[in-house]
Amino acid sequence: MLSEKRSKSSETPTPCAADSKAVPTIIFFTKGTAVDRVDGVNVAEITAKCKKLGGSVAGESLEERLKALINKADLMIFMKGDRNAPRCGFSRQIIEIVNATNVPYETFDILNDEEVRQGLKTYSDWPTYPQVYVKGELIGGLDIIKELKANNELETALKG
Missing domain, CATH: 3.40.30.10 (Glutaredoxin)
Incomplete structure:
Protein backbone atom coordinates (compact mmCIF):
# COMPACT_ATOMS: atom_id res chain seq x y z
CA MET A 1 0.00 0.00 0.00
CA LEU A 2 1.31 3.43 -0.85
CA SER A 3 1.00 6.39 1.45
CA GLU A 4 2.01 9.97 0.97
CA LYS A 5 4.07 11.90 3.47
CA ARG A 6 4.71 15.60 2.97
CA SER A 7 7.07 17.84 4.80
CA LYS A 8 7.05 21.62 4.97
CA SER A 9 10.46 23.16 4.50
CA SER A 10 10.15 24.84 7.90
CA GLU A 11 9.73 21.43 9.57
CA THR A 12 12.87 19.99 7.97
CA PRO A 13 15.87 22.18 8.78
CA THR A 14 17.97 21.01 5.82
CA PRO A 15 17.61 18.49 3.03
CA CYS A 16 20.44 16.50 4.62
CA ALA A 17 18.44 16.08 7.82
CA ALA A 18 15.81 14.20 5.84
CA ASP A 19 18.50 12.24 3.95
CA SER A 20 17.34 13.82 0.69
CA LYS A 21 19.69 14.01 -2.24
CA ALA A 22 17.30 16.01 -4.42
CA VAL A 23 13.96 17.74 -4.28
CA PRO A 24 11.53 16.12 -4.53
CA THR A 25 12.54 12.82 -2.96
CA ILE A 26 9.94 10.08 -2.96
CA ILE A 27 10.44 7.29 -0.46
CA PHE A 28 8.41 4.08 -0.79
CA PHE A 29 7.42 2.20 2.35
CA THR A 30 6.18 -1.33 2.93
CA LYS A 31 4.82 -2.09 6.39
CA GLY A 32 6.51 1.02 7.77
CA THR A 33 9.96 0.25 6.34
CA ALA A 34 11.56 2.28 3.56
CA VAL A 35 12.03 -0.12 0.63
CA ASP A 36 12.86 2.17 -2.28
CA ARG A 37 13.25 5.79 -3.28
CA VAL A 38 13.38 8.16 -6.23
CA ASP A 39 15.50 11.29 -5.96
CA GLY A 40 14.42 14.12 -8.23
CA VAL A 41 11.74 14.33 -10.89
CA ASN A 42 11.85 11.12 -12.89
CA VAL A 43 8.27 10.35 -13.88
CA ALA A 44 9.08 7.06 -15.62
CA GLU A 45 10.97 5.74 -12.59
CA ILE A 46 8.28 6.91 -10.15
CA THR A 47 5.57 5.27 -12.28
CA ALA A 48 7.50 2.00 -12.55
CA LYS A 49 8.10 1.84 -8.81
CA CYS A 50 4.47 2.68 -8.02
CA LYS A 51 3.33 -0.17 -10.26
CA LYS A 52 5.89 -2.55 -8.80
CA LEU A 53 5.24 -1.67 -5.16
CA GLY A 54 1.66 -0.43 -5.28
CA GLY A 55 -0.44 -3.57 -5.38
CA SER A 56 -3.75 -3.47 -3.57
CA VAL A 57 -4.64 -3.56 0.11
CA ALA A 58 -1.51 -4.14 2.19
CA GLY A 59 -0.88 -7.84 2.76
CA GLU A 60 -3.67 -8.98 0.47
CA SER A 61 -2.79 -10.83 -2.73
CA LEU A 62 -4.79 -10.34 -5.91
Whole structure:
Protein backbone atom coordinates (compact mmCIF):
# COMPACT_ATOMS: atom_id res chain seq x y z
CA MET A 1 0.00 0.00 0.00
CA LEU A 2 1.31 3.43 -0.85
CA SER A 3 1.00 6.39 1.45
CA GLU A 4 2.01 9.97 0.97
CA LYS A 5 4.07 11.90 3.47
CA ARG A 6 4.71 15.60 2.97
CA SER A 7 7.07 17.84 4.80
CA LYS A 8 7.05 21.62 4.97
CA SER A 9 10.46 23.16 4.50
CA SER A 10 10.15 24.84 7.90
CA GLU A 11 9.73 21.43 9.57
CA THR A 12 12.87 19.99 7.97
CA PRO A 13 15.87 22.18 8.78
CA THR A 14 17.97 21.01 5.82
CA PRO A 15 17.61 18.49 3.03
CA CYS A 16 20.44 16.50 4.62
CA ALA A 17 18.44 16.08 7.82
CA ALA A 18 15.81 14.20 5.84
CA ASP A 19 18.50 12.24 3.95
CA SER A 20 17.34 13.82 0.69
CA LYS A 21 19.69 14.01 -2.24
CA ALA A 22 17.30 16.01 -4.42
CA VAL A 23 13.96 17.74 -4.28
CA PRO A 24 11.53 16.12 -4.53
CA THR A 25 12.54 12.82 -2.96
CA ILE A 26 9.94 10.08 -2.96
CA ILE A 27 10.44 7.29 -0.46
CA PHE A 28 8.41 4.08 -0.79
CA PHE A 29 7.42 2.20 2.35
CA THR A 30 6.18 -1.33 2.93
CA LYS A 31 4.82 -2.09 6.39
CA GLY A 32 6.51 1.02 7.77
CA THR A 33 9.96 0.25 6.34
CA ALA A 34 11.56 2.28 3.56
CA VAL A 35 12.03 -0.12 0.63
CA ASP A 36 12.86 2.17 -2.28
CA ARG A 37 13.25 5.79 -3.28
CA VAL A 38 13.38 8.16 -6.23
CA ASP A 39 15.50 11.29 -5.96
CA GLY A 40 14.42 14.12 -8.23
CA VAL A 41 11.74 14.33 -10.89
CA ASN A 42 11.85 11.12 -12.89
CA VAL A 43 8.27 10.35 -13.88
CA ALA A 44 9.08 7.06 -15.62
CA GLU A 45 10.97 5.74 -12.59
CA ILE A 46 8.28 6.91 -10.15
CA THR A 47 5.57 5.27 -12.28
CA ALA A 48 7.50 2.00 -12.55
CA LYS A 49 8.10 1.84 -8.81
CA CYS A 50 4.47 2.68 -8.02
CA LYS A 51 3.33 -0.17 -10.26
CA LYS A 52 5.89 -2.55 -8.80
CA LEU A 53 5.24 -1.67 -5.16
CA GLY A 54 1.66 -0.43 -5.28
CA GLY A 55 -0.44 -3.57 -5.38
CA SER A 56 -3.75 -3.47 -3.57
CA VAL A 57 -4.64 -3.56 0.11
CA ALA A 58 -1.51 -4.14 2.19
CA GLY A 59 -0.88 -7.84 2.76
CA GLU A 60 -3.67 -8.98 0.47
CA SER A 61 -2.79 -10.83 -2.73
CA LEU A 62 -4.79 -10.34 -5.91
CA GLU A 63 -6.14 -13.89 -5.64
CA GLU A 64 -7.36 -13.25 -2.07
CA ARG A 65 -8.97 -10.01 -3.20
CA LEU A 66 -10.71 -11.70 -6.15
CA LYS A 67 -12.03 -14.49 -3.90
CA ALA A 68 -13.40 -11.91 -1.46
CA LEU A 69 -15.09 -9.96 -4.27
CA ILE A 70 -16.55 -13.08 -5.90
CA ASN A 71 -18.03 -14.10 -2.55
CA LYS A 72 -19.24 -10.62 -1.56
CA ALA A 73 -22.82 -11.69 -2.37
CA ASP A 74 -24.51 -14.97 -3.29
CA LEU A 75 -25.04 -13.55 -6.79
CA MET A 76 -22.20 -11.32 -7.99
CA ILE A 77 -21.97 -9.72 -11.44
CA PHE A 78 -18.69 -8.27 -12.71
CA MET A 79 -19.53 -5.84 -15.49
CA LYS A 80 -18.82 -2.55 -17.21
CA GLY A 81 -20.71 -0.04 -15.11
CA ASP A 82 -23.13 -1.01 -12.36
CA ARG A 83 -26.75 -2.08 -11.99
CA ASN A 84 -27.95 1.53 -12.16
CA ALA A 85 -25.71 2.61 -15.03
CA PRO A 86 -24.52 -0.25 -17.27
CA ARG A 87 -21.81 1.03 -19.60
CA CYS A 88 -22.10 -1.45 -22.46
CA GLY A 89 -24.85 -3.33 -24.25
CA PHE A 90 -23.89 -6.73 -22.82
CA SER A 91 -23.94 -5.39 -19.27
CA ARG A 92 -27.28 -3.67 -19.88
CA GLN A 93 -28.80 -6.91 -21.21
CA ILE A 94 -27.58 -9.01 -18.31
CA ILE A 95 -28.97 -6.53 -15.77
CA GLU A 96 -32.38 -6.51 -17.51
CA ILE A 97 -32.49 -10.33 -17.49
CA VAL A 98 -31.34 -10.70 -13.87
CA ASN A 99 -33.66 -7.92 -12.63
CA ALA A 100 -36.62 -9.83 -14.04
CA THR A 101 -35.85 -12.76 -11.70
CA ASN A 102 -36.01 -10.66 -8.51
CA VAL A 103 -32.98 -12.58 -7.18
CA PRO A 104 -30.88 -10.18 -5.05
CA TYR A 105 -27.42 -9.44 -6.42
CA GLU A 106 -24.42 -7.13 -6.25
CA THR A 107 -22.32 -5.71 -9.07
CA PHE A 108 -18.68 -4.71 -9.44
CA ASP A 109 -17.63 -2.14 -12.03
CA ILE A 110 -14.51 -3.53 -13.69
CA LEU A 111 -13.84 -0.19 -15.39
CA ASN A 112 -12.88 1.24 -12.00
CA ASP A 113 -10.25 -1.39 -11.23
CA GLU A 114 -7.92 -2.61 -13.98
CA GLU A 115 -6.19 -5.08 -11.65
CA VAL A 116 -9.49 -6.86 -10.95
CA ARG A 117 -10.55 -6.57 -14.60
CA GLN A 118 -7.45 -8.39 -15.88
CA GLY A 119 -6.97 -10.66 -12.88
CA LEU A 120 -10.48 -12.10 -12.97
CA LYS A 121 -10.06 -13.13 -16.61
CA THR A 122 -7.08 -15.27 -15.62
CA TYR A 123 -8.50 -16.43 -12.29
CA SER A 124 -11.69 -17.78 -13.87
CA ASP A 125 -10.29 -18.60 -17.30
CA TRP A 126 -13.11 -16.54 -18.82
CA PRO A 127 -11.92 -13.79 -21.18
CA THR A 128 -15.01 -11.58 -21.46
CA TYR A 129 -17.41 -9.51 -19.38
CA PRO A 130 -19.93 -9.53 -17.87
CA GLN A 131 -19.16 -12.49 -15.61
CA VAL A 132 -21.78 -13.96 -13.27
CA TYR A 133 -20.86 -15.81 -10.06
CA VAL A 134 -23.23 -17.73 -7.81
CA LYS A 135 -21.95 -18.57 -4.34
CA GLY A 136 -18.38 -18.08 -5.50
CA GLU A 137 -18.65 -20.21 -8.65
CA LEU A 138 -18.55 -18.84 -12.19
CA ILE A 139 -21.81 -19.44 -14.03
CA GLY A 140 -20.71 -17.66 -17.21
CA GLY A 141 -21.47 -14.59 -19.25
CA LEU A 142 -24.41 -13.20 -21.17
CA ASP A 143 -24.73 -16.17 -23.57
CA ILE A 144 -24.96 -18.65 -20.68
CA ILE A 145 -27.49 -16.47 -18.86
CA LYS A 146 -29.61 -16.24 -22.03
CA GLU A 147 -29.40 -20.02 -22.48
CA LEU A 148 -30.47 -20.63 -18.87
CA LYS A 149 -33.39 -18.23 -19.35
CA ALA A 150 -34.46 -19.95 -22.60
CA ASN A 151 -34.45 -23.31 -20.77
CA ASN A 152 -36.42 -21.89 -17.80
CA GLU A 153 -33.45 -22.67 -15.52
CA LEU A 154 -32.24 -19.14 -14.81
CA GLU A 155 -33.84 -18.39 -11.45
CA THR A 156 -32.83 -21.76 -10.02
CA ALA A 157 -29.26 -21.31 -11.28
CA LEU A 158 -29.00 -17.78 -9.87
CA LYS A 159 -30.18 -18.91 -6.44
CA GLY A 160 -27.60 -21.71 -6.39
